[in-house]
Amino acid sequence: MTYHLIGQAAMVVHFLFLAFMAVGGFLAWRRPRLIWAHLAVAAWGVLSVVTGVECPLTVVEDWGRRNAGEQGLPPSGFIDHYIEGVIYPEEHTGLARVAVAALVIISWAGFLRLRARAGSPPPVTRE
Template identity: 70%
Template sequence: MMYRLIADAAMVVHFAFLAYLAAGGFLAWRWRRAIRPHLAVVAWGLISITTGVECPLTLLEDWGRRHAGERGLPPSGFIDHYIEGVVYPEQYTNLARSGVAVLVLFSYAGYVLRRR
């Protein structure tokens, strides 16, 4: 039971992390201190996309599921399992990533304009 809770908690945190990646820059419009954590999240996102480094949350969820006697995540990882093909068709992956990049850039442009 504990392993299942760990896996489920990792999944929820992972979804929250992705939501913060996409929209967290807008929080900095109101709370300027939010920009640094968001920069770190964006940096991690870029590193994981460009290098293929596995996210620790993916590893934790997979570990928890396997120890709970369930199937672990597929080798393709968290996003392929929960988002691609579920939220949007797999062939639109680059479009979805571009959309997130536009959101982040727009939020940063707004942050800079609001600081002035």
């Protein structure tokens, strides 16, 4: 039972991590300190896509499921198992990655614009 819960918790945290990767920059508009966490999450996302490094959450979920006597994740990993072919067709993986990257860039641009506005003096009005 405990191993099953570990596997389930890792899966939920993984989905939350991916959601934060996509929209965390927008959350930083209201909570500016979140930008640092979002930068780290986005950097991990780029690293994992570029190098193919396995996510520790995938390892934990697989370990929990196998120790619970369940079938573990396939060798292709979390994204291939839960997202590709389920949320979007596998042939659109590149498009999905570009869409997430666009969300991140737009959120960062908006964040920088809001920060610049907050740091600038109020406009001078002449009457």
